[in-house]
Amino acid sequence: MTGDGGGATTAGDGDGTVTRDGGGGATAGDFSGLLARRTSWGRSDAIDRILSAANAPGVLSMAGGIPAPDSFPVARLAEVTDRVLSRSAASALQYAPTAGTTAMREAVARRAGETGAPVGPERAMVTGGSQQGLDLVARTLLDEGDLVALDDPSYLGAVQSFRGAGARLLPLPTDRDGMRTDVLAERLAAGARPKLVYVVPHFHNPTGGVLTTERRRDLAALADRYGFLIVEDDPYGDLAFEGERLPSTDVHGDRVIRLMSLSKTLCPGFRVAGLTAPAGLLGELVAAKQSSDLQTNTFGQHVLAELLGDPAFLPAHLARLRALYGGKARATAALLRERLPWLGFEDPRGGLFFWCSVDDPRVTSDLLYEHALAQGLALVPGAPFCVEQDGSRLLRLSFATLDEEQRREGVSRLATAFDKARADAY
Numbered sequence: 001m002t003g004d005g006g007g008a009t010t011a012g013d014g015d016g017t018v019t020r021d022g023g024g025g026a027t028a029g030d031f032s033g034l035l036a037r038r039t040s041w042g043r044s045d046a047i048d049r050i051l052s053a054a055n056a057p058g059v060l061s062m063a064g065g066i067p068a069p070d071s072f073p074v075a076r077l078a079e080v081t082d083r084v085l086s087r088s089a090a091s092a093l094q095y096a097p098t099a100g101t102t103a104m105r106e107a108v109a110r111r112a113g114e115t116g117a118p119v120g121p122e123r124a125m126v127t128g129g130s131q132q133g134l135d136l137v138a139r140t141l142l143d144e145g146d147l148v149a150l151d152d153p154s155y156l157g158a159v160q161s162f163r164g165a166g167a168r169l170l171p172l173p174t175d176r177d178g179m180r181t182d183v184l185a186e187r188l189a190a191g192a193r194p195k196l197v198y199v200v201p202h203f204h205n206p207t208g209g210v211l212t213t214e215r216r217r218d219l220a221a222l223a224d225r226y227g228f229l230i231v232e233d234d235p236y237g238d239l240a241f242e243g244e245r246l247p248s249t250d251v252h253g254d255r256v257i258r259l260m261s262l263s264k265t266l267c268p269g270f271r272v273a274g275l276t277a278p279a280g281l282l283g284e285l286v287a288a289k290q291s292s293d294l295q296t297n298t299f300g301q302h303v304l305a306e307l308l309g310d311p312a313f314l315p316a317h318l319a320r321l322r323a324l325y326g327g328k329a330r331a332t333a334a335l336l337r338e339r340l341p342w343l344g345f346e347d348p349r350g351g352l353f354f355w356c357s358v359d360d361p362r363v364t365s366d367l368l369y370e371h372a373l374a375q376g377l378a379l380v381p382g383a384p385f386c387v388e389q390d391g392s393r394l395l396r397l398s399f400a401t402l403d404e405e406q407r408r409e410g411v412s413r414l415a416t417a418f419d420k421a422r423a424d425a426y
């Protein structure tokens, strides 16, 4: 590794650190004295640790929140990619505006209107995944000490963004019908003043809850009354196994920022998502994005805008996804019920997960996780998702990626893991 003009430097032991020969000063690799305070605020390596264990050879994973590879519209993407390169390479491979290409902003606004209140492209922008949307919202709106209300448990990536901006969290109980807006109302009446209320309105990660129309209406009314913004993060809304999706909270009020991931609807690899925001906020979010990455990848925007521009594509594609995931969810539920009587869960109505409880007083999900991993099965214990709630006997299982044979094998490994965990615990 090249030095920086001082003494010779050598690569460290494979962990990305650099060792300096012959100098005094800080210990090799220890830059903690230089780190900004905020680097420790939102930090959690729990999920990283769990997901890298899930990627070990021979491990079947029910851990990651990733879509099934056979859900990707590969043939259509190949066709559209060819077309974009042959017809519009000069612009598709060039820099693009920070807010997004015109065609992709139009596609985001169109999809927002189909699933919520009508929005013009001037209120839409493109982000590098909804995770970037969360980061932009946090950086734009939160000062150190500001309060963010959210379901407990919640999506860890959102918790990290809010905490990383120095926010305090106001955890609220949540159930099958989503956030308990009655409890939010009580907390507001008692003086709590969140700047943001964060919800995942459909098939919540991890609980699977769907925020009811009544609670959406309540939330919008509370936002008007108390002046907070609703951050509606909706990656799973397209994955309902039955029935129509409910319209976005923005049909009930205009204090809503919508994060519209395409990762589960199309594929995560392009890192292209939509965001819509009230007019007075969009420019601020775009300014934050400019200093972060200038723009989202132009080529991906061209490809996805072209694909979404075909009115026949999305309805047929979504019907296929719903059948695919609905089938996987039902088959997994039947197996879990047959083989694991100690596992409590509700049938998912959409999305990618089972949110489960271990119905044995001595077997914690951490203990089960360790034994499952030893058997070659990865799952996610509940505690990292929980803010205040006790997650020690909760866990999340994804049904999205395993095929039928792997599913049988995975459930069988989980059964063995439970027997061993129980033998340990009693």
Ligand SMILES: Cc1ncc(COP(=O)(O)O)c(C=O)c1O
Binding pocket: 065, 128, 129, 130, 131, 132, 155, 157, 200, 205, 233, 234, 235, 261, 262, 263, 268, 273
């Ligand atoms: C609730 C929630 N929000 C946001 C994301 C991130 O989405 P994206 O891939 O668009 O960044 C995920 C990913 O799993 C998620 O579950």
